Structure formats: C-alpha cells, structure tokens
Amino acid sequence: MPVLLRRDPDLTRAVIARWLAERFPEEGTPVVGPISTPAHTGFSGEILLCDAEWDHRGPRRVRPLAIRVAPTAHRLFPGDDWEHHTRLQALLAGTDVPVAKILGTEPTGELLGVPFAVMERIPGQVPSDLPSYHHSGWLARLPASAQAEVWNGGLELMAKVHRLDPDTVDLSFLDKTSREPAGIGRQLEEYAAHLTFYGAQDSPVVTRALHWLRSHRPPEPDAPRLLWGDARLANIICAGQTPVALLDWEMATLGAPENDLAWYLYTDRFMSEGRGLPRLAGLPGRQETVSRYGSLLGRAMRHLPYYEVFAAFRFCLIASRLTRLMAGTGIQRPDNESPYARSTALLDRLLGETDACVRQGGTTVT
Known part of the structure; x- marks a missing residue:
C-alpha cells in the first residue's frame, strides 16, 4: 500500500527543480512534471515519481525520476538508518546487483523538511501488493x-x-x-x-x-x-x-x-x-x-x-x-x-x- 501524497505538489516540484538545477548546472534549468506516488506498493517510506525535462540545449531530454523521502510520520522501523540505506544503494550500483542509480542526496532536510534521495526511475512493472498479485494484475495474466x-x-x-x-x-x-x-x-x-x-x-x-x-x-x-x-x-x-x-x-x-x-x-x-x-x-x-x-x-x-x-x-x-x-x-x-x-x-x-x-x-x- 503506497504512502499517500500529502505534500503540496507545486511546491514539491519547485524544490526538486531547484535541486536538479543546482546539482546539474551544465544541463540548464529543468522543468519538473506532475508528482505522483506508486500505485500498488510501498508503505515503508514516501516515494515521489516525476519526469524532469531539459529542452533548451539541443534535443529534448526527459529523465524519469524517483525521489525517496526519509520516513518521518510513516516510520515502519524503529531505527533511523536512511543514510545507511542510500549509501548501500549507491555502493551496489558499482556491482552486478541491479539497482536504481542514485543521482544525489539532500541529507539536511532543508528543502523538503526531511532528507531525500533522487534516483533514476527504471522502466518496468512491479507485482502488486494491493490487490495481491495472486488475485489480479499483470503477473496473474501471464501464462x-x-x-x-x-x-x-x-x-x-x-x-x-x-x-x-x-x-x-x-x-x-x-x-x-x-x-x-x-x-x-x-x-x-x-x-x-x-x-x-x-x-x-x-x-x-x-x-x-x-x-x-x-x-x-x-x-x-x-x-x-x-x-x-x-x-x-x-x-x-x-x-x-x-x-x-x-x-x-x-x-x-x-x-x-x-x-x-x-x-x-x-x-x-x-x-x-x-x-x-x-x-x-x-x-x-x-x-x-x-x-x-x-x-x-x-x-x-x-x-x-x-x-x-x-x-x-x-x-x-x-x-x-x-x-x-x-x-x-x-x-x-x-x-x-x-x-x-x-x-x-x-x-x-x-x-x-x-x-x-x-x-x-x-x-x-x-
């Protein structure tokens, strides 16, 4: 079950656009599209999905992104190991374990009120938590x-x-x-x-x-x-x-x-x-x-x-x-x-x- 989007979407888009512009100044100023959350999975933390687009320097370029926000109110686990988990994911990107590449992190919480990590969004589909993939969905429809x-x-x-x-x-x-x-x-x-x-x-x-x-x-x-x-x-x-x-x-x-x-x-x-x-x-x-x-x-x-x-x-x-x-x-x-x-x-x-x-x-x- 996904964590519901409880942030101001326009403010969140502006924050992410600012972060991207500062992180990748050579790319120019990005335009960040609508913010959404995963439809069928994820309650351990807040996940924000969006597309960032750069088009004023050469061909139009769209980068699908996933932003993982450090858990606060929706904290499933007692420890605060968010930094360890993002560090692990960055480390694994250099191995043969396939994970989403982390483009960068904002560890201070100054921009969104909590730390966050921006990752490349890997295209594909994920078996559903709710409804269960045993009940319906793309996996159930496969031979x-x-x-x-x-x-x-x-x-x-x-x-x-x-x-x-x-x-x-x-x-x-x-x-x-x-x-x-x-x-x-x-x-x-x-x-x-x-x-x-x-x-x-x-x-x-x-x-x-x-x-x-x-x-x-x-x-x-x-x-x-x-x-x-x-x-x-x-x-x-x-x-x-x-x-x-x-x-x-x-x-x-x-x-x-x-x-x-x-x-x-x-x-x-x-x-x-x-x-x-x-x-x-x-x-x-x-x-x-x-x-x-x-x-x-x-x-x-x-x-x-x-x-x-x-x-x-x-x-x-x-x-x-x-x-x-x-x-x-x-x-x-x-x-x-x-x-x-x-x-x-x-x-x-x-x-x-x-x-x-x-x-x-x-x-x-x-």
Missing part, C-alpha cells in the same frame, strides 16, 4: 511459464546479492555496534527489543514465537553476507517477464542467505494463503525453489524452517505497526482487511507446522 520466469528470475537477482564477496565490498557501516555478532541472534534481539514500538508486546502468538526462536536458534557457520532484507516479488522491477532490478533496501543487514530466501517464500505465502487466495499456478513451489536456490549458491540451504518462522515473526510485527499507522492516518484498505490479524493467524499456523517438523528432526532442508 504459467512466464510466471515461473518472473519467480526464478527474482531468485537469480537475489543470488547476486548473496554472492557479493564481503572482502571486496565494504559493508562495515551495516555492522552496528552490538554485543552480538552480525547474524540471526542480533536480528532476533533487535526485533525483540522493540515489541512495544511495533505494538505487538501483548500478543500471545508473538510471545510464543519469540520463545520458540530463542530456543531453536541455529548455528551460522559461514561469514555473514549482505542481505537484501525485504526480498519479495513486490520489490522487483520487471521488463516484460524478466526481472531487471531490486527495490527497497530499508531492511538490509548482514547474515545468512537463508534469511532472505525465507522472506521470499513467506511473503509470497502471505500474499496467497494469508489472504485466502489460491497461489498462482505458474509459480514454482517451495521445494523446487529451495533446490534451485541451493544450486545458485552452490550449497544446500540450512535450517530453513527456522528462518521461515523468523520471517513470519518479523512480518507480524511489521503488520502490527502498519495497522496502527493506517488507523492513525485514516487510511482504509479497500478490502477492510487487517494485515495484523491475518499475519498473526499465519504465524500461529506456521509455528504448529514447524514444531511438528522439528520433532521429526527436519530443521534442515536440502
């Missing part, structure tokens, strides 16, 4: 083979993230000072420390999940890798049926690749089963996906059921926060659905399934 291509192409792009060599890409700014080393232990306790912020401190299901996660924490024998964090279909830009770029790095951290794969699987499950919808017939199933991803990384996936419970736990906290933000801003979902109620029910269901799996010794998926 089954093309749906599988979108799903598997997303895995291939995600593997590029996990294959980045930590010895050649300096990600130290993501490694926050903590008593815990980077990995699942640190991530779990960071979420646990902010249950009140998310508004889930009184949920019996959340409490049970946290106890389970602490009791079954697996070893992570490999050096931590960069994690995309919000690894899901709705954060992938596709050209036709081919994934071409990854969006949204607000949840980026360091850890085991299983973390991202579990989120990829769980968020898709929530978008279908969690919303009472049949899953798209062309999307590969869990076992096929896990096997394929193991091939992409060159090793079997370890303890994946654990990471799926962790994904469901995190999703439930974020859904709780999202539900509160929606209520506080008067935003109503078209289907009157409570993301928190549905995510709590699915977390409860997954805990039962995983408990049974653990009892049978099935914590490792190969």
Whole structure:
C-alpha cells in the first residue's frame, strides 16, 4: 500500500527543480512534471515519481525520476538508518546487483523538511501488493511459464546479492555496534527489543514465537553476507517477464542467505494463503525453489524452517505497526482487511507446522 501524497505538489516540484538545477548546472534549468506516488506498493517510506525535462540545449531530454523521502510520520522501523540505506544503494550500483542509480542526496532536510534521495526511475512493472498479485494484475495474466520466469528470475537477482564477496565490498557501516555478532541472534534481539514500538508486546502468538526462536536458534557457520532484507516479488522491477532490478533496501543487514530466501517464500505465502487466495499456478513451489536456490549458491540451504518462522515473526510485527499507522492516518484498505490479524493467524499456523517438523528432526532442508 503506497504512502499517500500529502505534500503540496507545486511546491514539491519547485524544490526538486531547484535541486536538479543546482546539482546539474551544465544541463540548464529543468522543468519538473506532475508528482505522483506508486500505485500498488510501498508503505515503508514516501516515494515521489516525476519526469524532469531539459529542452533548451539541443534535443529534448526527459529523465524519469524517483525521489525517496526519509520516513518521518510513516516510520515502519524503529531505527533511523536512511543514510545507511542510500549509501548501500549507491555502493551496489558499482556491482552486478541491479539497482536504481542514485543521482544525489539532500541529507539536511532543508528543502523538503526531511532528507531525500533522487534516483533514476527504471522502466518496468512491479507485482502488486494491493490487490495481491495472486488475485489480479499483470503477473496473474501471464501464462504459467512466464510466471515461473518472473519467480526464478527474482531468485537469480537475489543470488547476486548473496554472492557479493564481503572482502571486496565494504559493508562495515551495516555492522552496528552490538554485543552480538552480525547474524540471526542480533536480528532476533533487535526485533525483540522493540515489541512495544511495533505494538505487538501483548500478543500471545508473538510471545510464543519469540520463545520458540530463542530456543531453536541455529548455528551460522559461514561469514555473514549482505542481505537484501525485504526480498519479495513486490520489490522487483520487471521488463516484460524478466526481472531487471531490486527495490527497497530499508531492511538490509548482514547474515545468512537463508534469511532472505525465507522472506521470499513467506511473503509470497502471505500474499496467497494469508489472504485466502489460491497461489498462482505458474509459480514454482517451495521445494523446487529451495533446490534451485541451493544450486545458485552452490550449497544446500540450512535450517530453513527456522528462518521461515523468523520471517513470519518479523512480518507480524511489521503488520502490527502498519495497522496502527493506517488507523492513525485514516487510511482504509479497500478490502477492510487487517494485515495484523491475518499475519498473526499465519504465524500461529506456521509455528504448529514447524514444531511438528522439528520433532521429526527436519530443521534442515536440502
């Protein structure tokens, strides 16, 4: 669900035009077109879409732009890591991980009242959050083979993230000072420390999940890798049926690749089963996906059921926060659905399934 445009559009256009003129003086004075927001995705931060046009020096030139505004009122996460995320995206632009190029940032907040980053807007389409891509939209209209291509192409792009060599890409700014080393232990306790912020401190299901996660924490024998964090279909830009770029790095951290794969699987499950919808017939199933991803990384996936419970736990906290933000801003979902109620029910269901799996010794998926 997108954050609604609550800024004066004419003032915003003037600010962006001024910033562009100062940033790219050799281009001359730009004309900035109408401001809009993404139609079907994005609540973690404010995204502004516009076109900038220069035409007085040579041929007419139009540059599609996306402006990511640092979160203020619509803050899904307790930390203020906006600068880290923009820095990461700029760093990734120099690798084979496909991301939108950042043209520049305004970190002071003097122009729009909050910091912002201006990026090139990559042409393409993104699977919809609302309505779910399992229900309708361009992905649902594709033949089954093309749906599988979108799903598997997303895995291939995600593997590029996990294959980045930590010895050649300096990600130290993501490694926050903590008593815990980077990995699942640190991530779990960071979420646990902010249950009140998310508004889930009184949920019996959340409490049970946290106890389970602490009791079954697996070893992570490999050096931590960069994690995309919000690894899901709705954060992938596709050209036709081919994934071409990854969006949204607000949840980026360091850890085991299983973390991202579990989120990829769980968020898709929530978008279908969690919303009472049949899953798209062309999307590969869990076992096929896990096997394929193991091939992409060159090793079997370890303890994946654990990471799926962790994904469901995190999703439930974020859904709780999202539900509160929606209520506080008067935003109503078209289907009157409570993301928190549905995510709590699915977390409860997954805990039962995983408990049974653990009892049978099935914590490792190969």
